[in-house]
Structures are given as structure tokens and as C-alpha cells.
Amino acid sequence: MTYQRNMSKMLIWAILGMFVTTLQAQIKPAEIVANKPYVINLHPTDTGRFVLYLPMPFASSQFKPEVAKLKLPPATEVHAIHLVYTRYKQVDTFNQPKLNLRRLNNLKLIWPELFKQSDIQWRVFEQKSPKTLEAAEGCYHGFVVYLKSRPPKAETEREIAKIDRIVESYKDTQIWIPEKVSYRIRKREVETGYYLPHSKDKKKQHIKYTSAGLWFRKKETRIVRDSIPLKRIPGHFERTGFFDTFGLRNTDEFKLLTRKNWGGKYAVVVDVTGSMTPYTAQVMLWMKHSKTCLENGRVVFFNDGNETPDMLKRIGFSGGLHFAESHTFDTVYKTMQTAMRRGDGGDIPENNLEALIASQKRWPQLDSFIMVADNNAAIKDISLIKQVNKPVNIILCGVTDKIHPHYVELAAKTNGRIYTLEAEITDLNKLKLGGRIDIGRSVYEYRKDGLVKVFDN
Secondary structure (H helix, E strand, O other), X not given: OHHHHHHHHHHHHHHHHHHHHHHHHOOOHXXXXXXXXXXXXXXXXXXXXOEEEEEOOOOOOOOOHHHHHOOOOOHHHEEEEEEEEEOOOOOOOOOHHHHHHHHHHHHHHHOHHHHHOOOOEEEEEEEOOOOOHHHHHOOOOEEEEEEOOOOOHHHHHHHHHHHHHHHHOOEEEEEEXXXXXXXXXXXXXXXXXXXXXXXXXXXXXXXXXXOOOOOOOEEEEEEEEEEEEEEEEOOEEEEEEEOOOOOOOOOOHHHHHHHOOOOOOEEEEEEOOOOOHHHHHHHHHHHHHOHHXXXXXXXXXXXXXXXXXXXXXXXOOOOOEEEEOOOOHHHHHHHHHHHHHHOOXXXXXXXXXXXXXXXXXXXXXXXXXXXXXXXXXXXXXXXXXXXXXXXXXXXXXXXXXXXXXXXXXXXXXXXXXXXXXXXXXXXHHHOOOOOEEEEOOEEEEEEOOEEEEEEXX
């Protein structure tokens, strides 16, 4: 009996706990109305698959007829809701907060689940531009619902499964590196044993003498080129990694990352948006292979917003930064998975500099950054470049015959470097428009649209 009584008490407390939690999660319309509104000229009404409009007439709390035809998505898919109205009043005694409260209560009637989601951002916007009744009636009133711009879950899980397969296939191995000798070409002048005439005509006839004679003829010389051994690296075994390369065609960032001796205290900043899966896999392979990388223990993955709709992203505040401050591979790997599951970037430009600036603040002792970035994606917050005060060394993925100007600017202004599969590009701060540099076996010219390949050597 005692056992049954204890179980009954536990059940009652559990039910009460669930009830209290439910009450705490409820968002009250009055609380939303109590917040100070954001005053703007006009609220944007851009269309897109991640925005939903629930319009109301001017000075009315009733939804327009088209709202009844809408198929409302699950409340869990909602990122933010804006209540929009105009400042213009027909009479001075009009009470705007009361109208806003009625509007919110009517929204609760048709979509009550919204008020149970604690992660939805509620905002109230007051439009100040309309000065007449006609202008006010022509403006938008009602609710703007922003949906999470998350990739299809199945697609994200497929991308993560690809990385899982590649990383799990990794095995340490050793390969024999043959002796490598680098040479320096030396030019020197040697005598031929002949003497040249003073007469130009005789020179044209290639007349030569075996002695200087009475006329003190000049000795004939020729240029000889010698190859002088400059550096010799003996043959040796080198530890490397073996892994399944299926799905990694035309990529070899793993070799680029492992062959370079990255010195100092650095943070690894990795773009995990969109089509970066093959490159993200190789970054994780590098971390599994290299002890020094994890000894630094500073990694940040960014996805440009954590499902935030593109229209709500602000420069420097897009979000989607996932920090891994750990020396354990599994911890870093789980952080990467979380960053991928939380979003794929939405629009193409990414928040690279936001990730760099946040890392600087988090780890002020840094010497430099290693950024793994997509050459095909612009840097949306390039305007913040002056806030980056550490060298940024960029592993630029997806380079074919052009390097995006944003990455050239980022490396140049931070005294960093760009690494491609073909070459390490240095001294970018000395590069001027129209200037040419060798990158691997090709010549590139610096133009407004970036470093463009002009011909192959």
C-alpha cells in the first residue's frame, strides 16, 4: 500500500510539473502588446517560400477572406512573427494597443499552437509613412510569419551520412617519399680561348684569333649555366591517411591541410552550408589525422543563420555559429553535425566575417585563422572586414579558373594567404588591379571580379 501511495504521489507531481511547464511555455498576447513597437517607414512585403502573410484591413481585427484559404504550417516551423500596423489615426482617441490585442487574440483562435512555442520571435512594427486615410488603407496590416529556412531533413541526413562513411573509413598508413633535390641555376662567364677583332666587319664574318696580338684584342667569353644542389630531402616514410574517396572527385583538401605545418595559436573556421559536404569531410579527416589541430582546440562551424529566413538576416547578426572548444575529436564532430542540421545557409552569400569576429572575441589569444570557404559563395558581410585583426589563411574550395574578389580582399587586408589545390598564394596585399601572378601552372590577372586565369604556362 505504501508503494502504491508513493507512486500515486509521484504521478500527481509529474502531472502538476507538466501543467506548470505548459503554463510557462504559453505566450500571452498582452505580453506581446506591452513591448515597445519598432517604428519604421514601411514594412517590407517581399514574397518567398519562407514567408506567409495574414492580412487584416486598416483599423480592423478581422482577417481578410483569403486567410481562410491558407494552409497553415506546423507552429514548430515558425521562426518569427511580425504584427504590422500604421501610426495614422482617424480620431485622436483611437486606442492602438487594444486593436493590437484583439488582432493577437484572433490569431490565437485560428492558430493557437503559435503561443505554445517559446522559440518564436514576436515583434510589433509601427509604419509612420502614411499621412492620410487613403495612404494608410493602401499599406499592409496584419501578421507577417517567417518560416524556418531549413533544408529537408532527409537531405541533410544524407549529407551527414556521406561524411560519416568517409570519416569511418579512415585508416593511418605510411608511404615512402623518394629523395627530393631542389637545384639553383647559376650563370657564369667562361673564356673560350679565342680573341675577338676590333673591326665590326670582321666580327660579322666571325673571324677569331688565338692571341691578343699587338692590338690587345678582347677575350671571347660565353655564358655557362650550372645546376647547383640547393636543398636535399632524403627519402623517408611519411604517415598519411587512407580513406574512401568516393564522392570526393576533384578535391584533395586533406592533402593540402596535412602537408602544411600550421604554426601558432589558430582557430579553424569552417563553412558547412550548401555544397560544402566533400570539403567538410576532409576537414574532419584532417582533424582525425593531425594531433596539432585538436591541440589548438578552437573550431567554429557556421551555417549562415540557423534556419533564419533570408529577409530577417542582418549583417553581423545572422547567427548560426557553432563553437567547439575541445581537444576531443568526437566532440568537434558532433558540433559539426549540429551545425549542419541547424541550417544550410539559405541564400548563397555567407556570414564568414561574423564567424571570424565572434572567434576573435571568444579567443583573443589567437595568432591567426584557418578558414575553409566556398569560392562560389560571396561574403555577405565583407563590409565588416576592418573588424578582423588577425591574419586569415583561406583554404578556398571549388576554384576552377577564377578566385572570388571577396577572398582576395580578405586575405590581402588581413595579411593572410589563399591556398588552392594548385598553389599557395602570398603577398596579396601588394597586388594591384591589372597585375598578374603565377598560380600553379597558370597565370592569373587581378580584375574587379577577382583573380581570373588568362593563360596556362
